[in-house]
Amino acid sequence: MVENNNKRTPSVVVIGAGMTGILATIKLREAGITDITILEKKAKVGGTWRENTYPGVACDVPAHMYTYSFEQNPNWSNYFARGPEIQKYFEGIADKYAVTGKVRFNEAVTGARYDNGKWTVETSQGNTFIADFVISATGILHHPSKPDIEGLDSFQGDMFHTAEWDHSVEIGKGKRVGVIGTGSTAAQFIPELVKTGADVSVFMRTPQWLLPMSDFTIPEWAKAMMRRFPFIPNLFRNTGKFTLEHFFTKAVTGHKPPKFILETACKLNLRFSIKDSVLREKLRPNYQVGCKRVVINTTYYKAIQKSNSHLITESIERITEKGIVTRDGKLHELDVLVLSTGFKPLNFMRPMNLVGKNGLHIDDAWGEKIQAYRSVLLPDFPNFFLMLGPYTPIGNFSVIAMSEVQMNYVLKLIERWRNREFDELEPCQKAIERFNGYVKDGVKNTSWVGGCNSWYLDGDGDPILWPYTWKQWVKEMAEPDMNDLMTLKTPESQHSIEVA
Numbered sequence: 129m130v131e132n133n134n135k136r137t138p139s140v141v142v143i144g145a146g147m148t149g150i151l152a153t154i155k156l157r158e159a160g161i162t163d164i165t166i167l168e169k170k171a172k173v174g175g176t177w178r179e180n181t182y183p184g185v186a187c188d189v190p191a192h193m194y195t196y197s198f199e200q201n202p203n204w205s206n207y208f209a210r211g212p213e214i215q216k217y218f219e220g221i222a223d224k225y226a227v228t229g230k231v232r233f234n235e236a237v238t239g240a241r242y243d244n245g246k247w248t249v250e251t252s253q254g255n256t257f258i259a260d261f262v263i264s265a266t267g268i269l270h271h272p273s274k275p276d277i278e279g280l281d282s283f284q285g286d287m288f289h290t291a292e293w294d295h296s297v298e299i300g301k302g303k304r305v306g307v308i309g310t311g312s313t314a315a316q317f318i319p320e321l322v323k324t325g326a327d328v329s330v331f332m333r334t335p336q337w338l339l340p341m342s343d344f345t346i347p348e349w350a351k352a353m354m355r356r357f358p359f360i361p362n363l364f365r366n367t368g369k370f371t372l373e374h375f376f377t378k379a380v381t382g383h384k385p386p387k388f389i390l391e392t393a394c395k396l397n398l399r400f401s402i403k404d405s406v407l408r409e410k411l412r413p414n415y416q417v418g419c420k421r422v423v424i425n426t427t428y429y430k431a432i433q434k435s436n437s438h439l440i441t442e443s444i445e446r447i448t449e450k451g452i453v454t455r456d457g458k459l460h461e462l463d464v465l466v467l468s469t470g471f472k473p474l475n476f477m478r479p480m481n482l483v484g485k486n487g488l489h490i491d492d493a494w495g496e497k498i499q500a501y502r503s504v505l506l507p508d509f510p511n512f513f514l515m516l517g518p519y520t521p522i523g524n525f526s527v528i529a530m531s532e533v534q535m536n537y538v539l540k541l542i543e544r545w546r547n548r549e550f551d552e553l554e555p556c557q558k559a560i561e562r563f564n565g566y567v568k569d570g571v572k573n574t575s576w577v578g579g580c581n582s583w584y585l586d587g588d589g590d591p592i593l594w595p596y597t598w599k600q601w602v603k604e605m606a607e608p609d610m611n612d613l614m615t616l617k618t619p620e621s622q623h624s625i626e627v628a
């Protein structure tokens with residue numbers, strides 16, 4: 129901690145150098161905070177976009193919106209930017225803002241313990257860092273989830289998860305490829321596999337609703353115009369934001385007109401894209417549109433109707449060394465098995481030996497229920513900020529916009545610490561309970577409780593998403609409500625506890 133004209137400057141540990149960790153570092157520096165340690169367990173920045181290199185990987189919100197607000201990119205090649213281009217963008221920003229050089233790569237945070245106003249952070253390299261604040265930017269879709277199917281490890285062909293795509297495996301004519309899973313990722317790469325001429329078998333447990341929003345290449349002249357007139361990429365950004373805010377987010381949080389439009393669009397898409405009525409019925413979900421994350425895609429339905437792709441709805445019984453055996457006893461022989469089975473979103477920063485006040489371990493704190501106040505603060509874990517925590521408005525909106533709102537909130541709290549309003553800060557129990565009740569009330573109206581099982585739900589089946597509008601979230605995150613927070617001055621300052 130550095131003192132400067134009575135205003136102090138904290139030391140901060142940032143965990144993770146993905147989109148959020150890069151943003152946190154840039155914004156801390158802008159606020160005049162320079163004692164920052166960035167710990168990244170892998171060898172490069174980029175997080176999601178470094179890991180996910182499967183064929184066809186792309187964002188499914190407009191690229192000009194999947195961009196930091198302070199670093200518009202007039203050069204996006206597509207309306208929905210491809211993964212490698214997004215990775216390049218983040219690498220470029222991390223270089224431009226001198227973040228890359230400061231990251232301690234290949235150094236995972238294994239534990240962090242809070243004691244008397246300080247965090248002691250331990251890493252896989254055996255190093256220890258002492259900090260006033262910890263910002264956990266470890267991502268939500270980060271830990272691959274592999275299916276618990278009998279015999280999975282006995283498969284003798286090539287097998288990998290989509291987030292660990294093995295590019296040394298050739299896929300083409302003559303190869304029999306099995307895919308387990310049919311979410312947003314599968315909808316992006318299955319068409320690419322089908323294009324190679326490989327024989328692709330898609331093992332589907334639950335069909336998805338697909339909204340046909342076409343991608344398009346942005347012509348060179350348009351990019352030149354955007355470089356010349358920065359208001360144009362901003363226009364793209366704002367149009368995308370308007371659509372997502374007033375259409376998508378409202379549709380899934382219970383607003384009837386956009387909900388009706390979204391449902392109709394998805395249902396018409398299924399009706400007119402799939403010619404064969406038997407296949408169409410197999411692909412028809414039996415839950416509300418928006419209950420699972422709506423898949424934005426125009427290529428999957430075409431691909432699944434090609435002669436070299438097969439939709440298998442019979443459930444999987446076991447996996448053998450040769451392939452997949454379905455409940456009807458049929459063995460589907462395979463050369464390659466792709467696990468498109470998503471991530472463990474409830475992990476957040478875990479596994480980590482994260483210990484808050486009074487020796488409370490995060491696994492015990494979240495033993496009964498995962499919770500966070502306003503998505504960022506955890507009771508008993510003072511001066512610890514969880515980026516993209518529970519009740520962030522994730523789901524068909526730009527996560528970058530969410531991180532920016534959260535970082536602004538975090539900075540406002542750090543600023544109060546700098547002004548010596550407190551040494552230690554955490555949400556008070558009453559506020560947590562009130563917040564939980566408020567969220568629970570809103571959830572009743574959402575599509576997420578519309579009869580499906582999804583990664584939006586916690587162990588009790590309760591959505592871990594913000595159930596109100598984007599505008600409402602931004603408004604509530606604009607200024608910390610200090611009545612909801614418990615602040616303490618450590619012995620070096622003076623003892624004074626203010627509890628609302």
Ligand SMILES: Cc1cc2nc3c(=O)[nH]c(=O)nc-3n(C[C@H](O)[C@H](O)[C@H](O)COP(=O)(O)OP(=O)(O)OC[C@H]3O[C@@H](n4cnc5c(N)ncnc54)[C@H](O)[C@@H]3O)c2cc1C
Binds near residue numbers: 145149187269480
């Ligand atoms: C295939 C795919 C497509 C997506 N498409 C979209 C989209 O279109 N729009 C959208 O808004 N969002 C999308 N997302 C969500 C995406 O994850 C976020 O947009 C964003 O990348 C999250 O950034 P992050 O920095 O918070 O997390 P991540 O990108 O996951 O980065 C976390 C970083 O923390 C590091 N880390 C984790 N644990 C530790 C540790 N213990 N110690 C040190 N380092 C650690 C990781 O190695 C990683 O680099 C997509 C996700 C996936 C998987």
